[in-house]
Amino acid sequence: MAIRETSARHEALGLDEDDLRRMHYYMLLARRVDERSWILNRQGKAAFVISCQGQEGAQVGAAYNMRPGHDYLYPYYRDSGMTLLLGQTPRDQFLSLLGKREDPNSGGRQMPGHYSSRELNIVTASAPVGVQFPQAAGTALAFKMRGEDGVVLACGGEASTSGGDWHEAMNFAGIHDLPVVFLIENNVYAISTPTKLEVAGSIAKRAEGYGFPGHEVDGNDVLAVYEVAREAFERARAGEGPTLIEAKTYRMTAHSSDDDDRRYRERQEIEEWRQKDPIVRFEKYLMEHDLLDEERKEEVDTEIKAEVAEASEYAENAPFADPEDVLLGVYAEG
Ligand SMILES: Cc1ncc(C[n+]2csc(CCOP(=O)(O)OP(=O)(O)O)c2C)c(N)n1
Numbered sequence: 001m002a003i004r005e006t007s008a009r010h011e012a013l014g015l016d017e018d019d020l021r022r023m024h025y026y027m028l029l030a031r032r033v034d035e036r037s038w039i040l041n042r043q044g045k046a047a048f049v050i051s052c053q054g055q056e057g058a059q060v061g062a063a064y065n066m067r068p069g070h071d072y073l074y075p076y077y078r079d080s081g082m083t084l085l086l087g088q089t090p091r092d093q094f095l096s097l098l099g100k101r102e103d104p105n106s107g108g109r110q111m112p113g114h115y116s117s118r119e120l121n122i123v124t125a126s127a128p129v130g131v132q133f134p135q136a137a138g139t140a141l142a143f144k145m146r147g148e149d150g151v152v153l154a155c156g157g158e159a160s161t162s163g164g165d166w167h168e169a170m171n172f173a174g175i176h177d178l179p180v181v182f183l184i185e186n187n188v189y190a191i192s193t194p195t196k197l198e199v200a201g202s203i204a205k206r207a208e209g210y211g212f213p214g215h216e217v218d219g220n221d222v223l224a225v226y227e228v229a230r231e232a233f234e235r236a237r238a239g240e241g242p243t244l245i246e247a248k249t250y251r252m253t254a255h256s257s258d259d260d261d262r263r264y265r266e267r268q269e270i271e272e273w274r275q276k277d278p279i280v281r282f283e284k285y286l287m288e289h290d291l292l293d294e295e296r297k298e299e300v301d302t303e304i305k306a307e308v309a310e311a312s313e314y315a316e317n318a319p320f321a322d323p324e325d326v327l328l329g330v331y332a333e334g
């Protein structure tokens with residue numbers, strides 16, 4: 001009772017119960033799709049998995065500010081929480097993971113994690129780390145030149161801020177006050193390289209050098225990320241220019257299904273971060289505010305697991321692309 005009487009954080013942010021339930025649903029959905037993906041990998045059905053686990057709070061918190069089909073998303077390979085929130089389905093994700101013809105991202109011809117949807121304005125990434133940023137700045141320039149109020153959300157891991165593309169995009173966006181939000185999901189590693197060997201100093205503070213604000217935020221707190229991103233989206237929509245957000249988070253799985261992380265990090269470190277699991281933390285918040293209890297939590301999880309199982313089965317039974325389609329979309333027709 002005492003907690004309800006004090007103004008709750010979500011109320012101050014203008015989020016109602018439905019918003020919170022949606023946020024929770026998509027975070028959990030992303031986690032369960034991811035877990036299922038690892039099973040499909042270990043069963044020898046999925047060749048490669050790259051996870052979002054641990055980053056769902058940063059992803060849902062930031063993308064919850066987007067207007068799907070209006071704003072543009074340049075995700076990176078871990079952003080499945082964002083693409084699910086915007087409207088891609090677990091089926092879409094498994095069709096992509098298993099390289100099936102119906103895969104909406106690429107017809108089964110791209111690596112998993114290369115999300116793409118014309119209707120949802122999700123632009124596929126190229127495989128080199130960080131190349132999405134100049135493209136995102138270009139889309140933001142197009143919004144500005146057309147006098148439209150769209151915002152571009154451009155995402156990457158902390159290692160992408162060590163590459164030239166990111167700096168060029170930051171500089172260009174700063175010069176032209178472009179409506180772009182740079183979200184860096186700092187998950188402590190770039191494969192086996194720890195952040196301290198990737199970045200000297202603060203990522204968030206680099207924004208100052210490019211003439212716009214940068215914020216560091218607890219990336220495992222979905223409401224904190226939502227809050228800082230909301231301000232960034234408002235700024236962009238008002239024509240005031242870009243914002244950089246560094247969400248401090250953690251990669252709970254190995255880099256990918258091809259990586260053995262026992263070679264470069266202690267189990268205890270992972271355990272410590274598990275205590276800060278963004279989903280568990282948000283569930284605690286919801287329970288403290290009487291918006292969730294154990295029974296309802298079970299119900300939601302059961303519902304999600306059924307949806308995930310159905311989607312996975314559908315994708316497993318779906319046909320592969322025809323071999324002769326391999327060059328579709330690669331070269332211009334005629
Ligand atoms: C230009 C380039 N260099 C190296 C790679 C190989 N590579 C793929 S993911 C990755 C790690 C990137 O780390 P980070 O940006 O922190 O993202 P995270 O995987 O930790 O989420 C690397 C080095 C690549 N894809 N592109």
Ligand SMILES: [Mg+2]
Pocket residue numbers: 157158159185186187188189190191
């Ligand atoms: Mg990283």
